[in-house]
Amino acid sequence: MLKIEGLSKRLEEKDVLQNISFAIHKGSITGLIGRNGAGKTTLIRTIVGILEKNAGNITIDGESIFLNEALRTQIVFMADTTNFIKQFSVKELVSIYEHAYPNFNKSSFYETLEKYKLPNTSLRRYSKGMKTLLYLLLTFSTGASYVFLDEPTNGLDPVVKRKVLQLIIEYVSSGEVGVLISSHHLAELEKIIDHYLFLKDGGLESNSSLEESFTDYCKLQVAYQDELSTQFKEHPDIFILSQTGKVSIIIVKKQKEEILAQLQSAKPLLLEELPLTLEDLFFLKDGGELYV
Amino acid sequence: MIVFLINFTYDIAKCINRTHTLNTLYNFKGGELMIVSIDAKSPLSIWEQIVFHTKENIAKGILSKGEKLPSVRELATTLVINPNTVSRAYQELERQGIIETVRGKGTFVSEEYHPAPSTETIDKLKIRLHSLFSDCSIEGIKKETIYQWIDSYFIDGKEKKDVKN
Numbered sequence: 222m223l224k225i226e227g228l229s230k231r232l233e234e235k236d237v238l239q240n241i242s243f244a245i246h247k248g249s250i251t252g253l254i255g256r257n258g259a260g261k262t263t264l265i266r267t268i269v270g271i272l273e274k275n276a277g278n279i280t281i282d283g284e285s286i287f288l289n290e291a292l293r294t295q296i297v298f299m300a301d302t303t304n305f306i307k308q309f310s311v312k313e314l315v316s317i318y319e320h321a322y323p324n325f326n327k328s329s330f331y332e333t334l335e336k337y338k339l340p341n342t343s344l345r346r347y348s349k350g351m352k353t354l355l356y357l358l359l360t361f362s363t364g365a366s367y368v369f370l371d372e373p374t375n376g377l378d379p380v381v382k383r384k385v386l387q388l389i390i391e392y393v394s395s396g397e398v399g400v401l402i403s404s405h406h407l408a409e410l411e412k413i414i415d416h417y418l419f420l421k422d423g424g425l426e427s428n429s430s431l432e433e434s435f436t437d438y439c440k441l442q443v444a445y446q447d448e449l450s451t452q453f454k455e456h457p458d459i460f461i462l463s464q465t466g467k468v469s470i471i472i473v474k475k476q477k478e479e480i481l482a483q484l485q486s487a488k489p490l491l492l493e494e495l496p497l498t499l500e501d502l503f504f505l506k507d508g509g510e511l512y513v
Numbered sequence: 514m515i516v517f518l519i520n521f522t523y524d525i526a527k528c529i530n531r532t533h534t535l536n537t538l539y540n541f542k543g544g545e546l547m548i549v550s551i552d553a554k555s556p557l558s559i560w561e562q563i564v565f566h567t568k569e570n571i572a573k574g575i576l577s578k579g580e581k582l583p584s585v586r587e588l589a590t591t592l593v594i595n596p597n598t599v600s601r602a603y604q605e606l607e608r609q610g611i612i613e614t615v616r617g618k619g620t621f622v623s624e625e626y627h628p629a630p631s632t633e634t635i636d637k638l639k640i641r642l643h644s645l646f647s648d649c650s651i652e653g654i655k656k657e658t659i660y661q662w663i664d665s666y667f668i669d670g671k672e673k674k675d676v677k678n
Contacts, residue, residue, distance in 0.1 A: 250595060387590045394586035394596040412559065412594045435558065493644070496556050 223367045228277035237263045239423045248396035252410045253403040255420035261403045265369045269298035297365035301372040303352040310343040324364030350381030361392045368400045411499035419506040444468045444491040563602035582620045
């Protein structure tokens with residue numbers, strides 16, 4: 222288990238990360254979500270050691286990575302651009318990675334390279350999708366147990382995107398790696414993650430399992446003859462996702478049964494439960510307005 | 514050729530299905546064919562959909578007793594979903610005695626399967642049916658037509674089963 226405790230980072234007089242704590246387990250996928258500028262990339266870059274922390278600790282199975290530098294080979298990072306790798310050839314990249322990661326699995330790397338029909342040449346001949354696949358392959362071939370992916374599916378066509386996600390799932394299925402993915406593609410993230418971390422203004426707003434959130438909260442479509450009464454509108458446990466005419470879409474955060482009974486007794490024209498999505502949770506946690 | 518079909522839309526739903534489904538045809542190693550379609554807008558969670566439709570496939574005889582199911586890794590990769598979601602579904606199916614895991618060999622449809630749905634499952638199914646029926650009545654579809662669909666579903670199901678046995 223990789224544990225992050227009280228991690229803080231200041232950048233240009235601003236507290237970009239404040240007291241962040243969470244854990245990553247092998248065999249699981251964690252989604253890191255939040256608005257642009259919430260600190261997602263800074264968090265990942267601080268964990269993997271590109272940026273220096275100002276406070277906090279990171280441990281792997283109880284041992285601090287700041288005291289035992291060799292533990293760094295258990296952590297690997299894939300940036301949101303392929304700029305770093307594009308100037309090299311496949312062969313050069315392999316030797317760079319082998320140098321940094323002694324457990325680099327060369328034979329499995331070349332096997333998968335062939336399986337995905339990626340040419341063993343200079344990357345100048347690679348498309349963006351091919352570069353991303355290769356980058357991902359290099360990342361997972363390091364033998365590191367904790368993999369940090371910064372927006373891995375950004376700007377990819379649907380075919381490559383699917384391959385990228387399948388590759389991630391395949392490696393996680395072995396139970397030997399724990400993955401953290403930052404992404405804005407909530408619909409695709411929702412299907413593959415176990416946990417999500419919601420980052421807001423440099424703080425961890427939420428750290429829960431997707432299933433917990435989906436059972437704790439309840440999304441409803443309600444309609445009354447008159448507008449939704451203020452009793453519900455201003456209820457602290459009700460979040461209004463949208464309102465069009467008589468119909469409102471709301472999320473009940475607590476006391477599900479009680480509020481449902483109240484809504485029911487107010488004689489609704491319509492009261493229907495809707496499936497909750499990660500996007501709904503995003504708006505709920507962000508607390509922002511959805512009215513356009 | 515072994516055909517394993519996870520059909521994420523059941524017959525009644527198919528008739529008035531307004532949700533977006535994703536259909537994929539995969540050719541698995543050994544020539545196994547797998548047709549998958551996920552209903553992202555289903556009120557059921559993904560693991561519940563796997564449980565439900567595996568059962569449905571068994572009921573229809575698409576999956577027969579003793580037949581091998583895809584591994585967790587295969588199914589997760591094909592459906593592009595979290596492997597733990599597949600494990601969760603398989604655990605539930607195993608708990609209900611519908612499938613069995615043989616260590617080192619894989620997961621198989623149990624030879625002894627006696628359905629016994631929980632009240633929670635029944636309630637969920639009722640809610641789904643309720644929502645379908647209200648859609649039907651909005652579209653002006655008569656009760657008798659729905660009865661016909663129900664009858665044809667069960668006749669189809671029985672026929673397929675008989676062929677298999």
